[in-house]
Amino acid sequence: xxxxxxxxxxxxxxxxxxxxxxxxxxxxxxxxxxxxxxxxxxxxxxxxxxxxxxxxxxxxxxxxxxxxxxxxxxxxxxxxxxxxxxxxxxxxxxxxxxxxxxxxxxxxxxxxxxxxxxxxxxxxxxxxxxxxxxxxxxxxxxxxxxxxxxxxxxxxxxxxxxxxxxxxxxxxxxxxxxxxxxxxxxxxxxxxxxxxxxxxxxxxxxxxxxxxxxxxxxxxxxxxxxxxxxxxxxxxxxxxxxxxxxxxxxxxxxxxxxxxxxxxxxxxxxxxxxxxxxxxxxxxxxxxxxxxxxxxxxxxxxxxxxxxxxxxxxxxxxxxxxxxxxxxxxxxxxxxxxxxxxxxxxxxxxxxxxxxxxxxxxxxxxxxxxxxxxxxxxxxxxxxxxxxxxxxxxxxxxxxxxxxxxxxxxxxxxxxxxxxxxxxxxxxxxxxxxxxxxxxxxxxxxxxxxxxxxxxxxxxxxxxxxxxxxxxxxxxxxxxxxxxxxxxxxxxxxxxxxxxxxxxxxxxxxxxxxxxxxxxxxxxxxxxxxxxxxx
Numbered sequence: 001x002x003x004x005x006x007x008x009x010x011x012x013x014x015x016x017x018x019x020x021x022x023x024x025x026x027x028x029x030x031x032x033x034x035x036x037x038x039x040x041x042x043x044x045x046x047x048x049x050x051x052x053x054x055x056x057x058x059x060x061x062x063x064x065x066x067x068x069x070x071x072x073x074x075x076x077x078x079x080x081x082x083x084x085x086x087x088x089x090x091x092x093x094x095x096x097x098x099x100x101x102x103x104x105x106x107x108x109x110x111x112x113x114x115x116x117x118x119x120x121x122x123x124x125x126x127x128x129x130x131x132x133x134x135x136x137x138x139x140x141x142x143x144x145x146x147x148x149x150x151x152x153x154x155x156x157x158x159x160x161x162x163x164x165x166x167x168x169x170x171x172x173x174x175x176x177x178x179x180x181x182x183x184x185x186x187x188x189x190x191x192x193x194x195x196x197x198x199x200x201x202x203x204x205x206x207x208x209x210x211x212x213x214x215x216x217x218x219x220x221x222x223x224x225x226x227x228x229x230x231x232x233x234x235x236x237x238x239x240x241x242x243x244x245x246x247x248x249x250x251x252x253x254x255x256x257x258x259x260x261x262x263x264x265x266x267x268x269x270x271x272x273x274x275x276x277x278x279x280x281x282x283x284x285x286x287x288x289x290x291x292x293x294x295x296x297x298x299x300x301x302x303x304x305x306x307x308x309x310x311x312x313x314x315x316x317x318x319x320x321x322x323x324x325x326x327x328x329x330x331x332x333x334x335x336x337x338x339x340x341x342x343x344x345x346x347x348x349x350x351x352x353x354x355x356x357x358x359x360x361x362x363x364x365x366x367x368x369x370x371x372x373x374x375x376x377x378x379x380x381x382x383x384x385x386x387x388x389x390x391x392x393x394x395x396x397x398x399x400x401x402x403x404x405x406x407x408x409x410x411x412x413x414x415x416x417x418x419x420x421x422x423x424x425x426x427x428x429x430x431x432x433x434x435x436x437x438x439x440x441x442x443x444x445x446x447x448x449x450x451x452x453x454x455x456x457x458x459x460x461x462x463x464x465x466x467x468x469x470x471x472x473x474x475x476x477x478x479x480x481x482x483x484x485x486x487x488x489x490x491x492x493x494x495x496x497x498x499x500x501x502x503x504x505x506x507x508x509x510x511x512x513x514x515x516x517x518x519x520x521x522x523x524x525x526x527x528x529x530x531x532x533x534x535x
Contacts, residue, residue, distance in 0.1 A: 024105065033078070038070075046113075049075065050079055050120070050127040054176055056180065062293070126147060151236075174211060196210060197211075201510045203222065247274070248269055252283075277315075277319045279295070285382075317332070320335060324475045345526075346521075362521050369432065374498050375435070380437075380492070382495060408481050414477050422466070426465065427457060427465075501515040
């Protein structure tokens with residue numbers, strides 16, 4: 001690790017290890033736990049790391065050993081039904097109770113001195129929010145890295161299924177806790193059979209061969225697109241952030257599939273008056289723990305030392321640090337988003353993007369979306385290795401993709417905050433998706449995605465429908481000589497499940513029909529611009 005990640009701090013202690021401890025849940029179910037500890041005199045605070053992905057690589061070196069070397073007891077536990085722990089895994093029903101049961105066990109350990117912190121990424125962030133629903137007095141600090149609080153939002157947007165991410169989650173939850181070799185074999189199988197799984201008619205059950213067997217909970221989450229469905233009752237832990245008083249550090253990347261959830265957590269904690277910090281890097285969900293690990297580990301360690309060890313020497317002076325795409329610097333801010341104003345851009349004839357509002361909503365451009373040859377997804381906030389910024393030039397050459405491009409910028413333009421689109425569209429079937437993306441076009445014509453979003457149209461055939469599409473947040477500088485591009489299509493497959501064009505649920509659809517989509521002239525893209533340079 002030290003050879004791979006330069007910049008990791010030197011070890012302060014040798015680390016010891018107690019593997020395979022059985023921690024009883026409230027119902028007696030054994031939760032298998034490894035205890036890492038610093039070999040040294042004195043008391044040390046404890047970090048709780050609960051994972052459905054096993055306790056081996058990468059959790060043992062990256063969390064157990066590294067933090068123990070820095071002077072922490074680290075308890076790495078397999079969630080119920082995973083990694084040898086008893087019971088049956090469920091996406092959200094057991095984590096709060098099992099976390100509190102683990103704390104009860106900790107209170108009985110002679111080495112536990114009453115100072116507790118939590119740390120971890122992805123679902124390891126969800127279990128932290130579960131514990132924070134009723135935070136115990138020992139909990140003094142949390143570090144949520146690329147973490148979620150709302151499972152529904154991980155799988156669905158505006159009724160559209162995040163198909164590729166759903167399959168990747170199913171893969172990780174099913175195989176990662178079984179060890180590196182089974183997980184690698186399962187990953188290669190999913191890559192080979194991804195097209196089969198994502199074009200199955202119906203989608204329900206179509207993943208069985210690609211994932212090597214039934215994953216019953218995956219069919220269930222795919223089949224419930226409505227966040228208000230009773231199926232999702234109790235899944236969202238947003239309420240924990242609304243009233244939390246435990247100092248919490250949040251870490252994400254601009255191309256992380258969970259970046260939106262992290263920024264929502266930040267906003268909720270700020271409104272609640274909770275002490276919080278935010279770090280947003282140039283990372284995807286995975287690369288935050290590859291090339292981004294020195295920054296992620298350093299940020300996490302500084303926060304935990306400040307709130308568990310009364311050592312704030314390594315804390316940043318500013319509570320927010322964001323990486324700015326397009327120029328590659330880090331910027332320290334007092335809060336996110338920074339104060340700013342909105343720029344509005346309008347689609348215009350000839351593929352132009354202008355700042356002058358149109359006088360009507362006349363039809364502007366039309367394209368045909370064919371589910372048999374769906375517009376492919378390219379980069380963006382995914383959980384898979386294909387995530388991140390990509391050259392969109394070939395994608396934008398397709399007949400089913402519209403682009404509207406502004407003139408070369410005379411001076412740099414900063415976009416910092418939430419980007420959104422307001423579109424007026426009509427379709428010949430009444431049912432379609434609209435995928436909208438902001439791109440940065442360099443002087444050589446290379447178009448790179450910055451952020452994007454998807455909305456759903458459901459109206460009468462031929463009727464104009466007005467939809468608002470959140471496109472995520474960004475911090476990006478469009479350099480002088482670059483151009484702003486607005487890309488519009490009717491899907492991004494397999495990132496999102498294909499819209500069948502009939503109004504039928506995508507998970508159950510067996511009939512698909514091509515859709516002709518017309519964009520109207522009052523459609524607009526809104527980008528936030530900071531009111532003064534941030535540095």
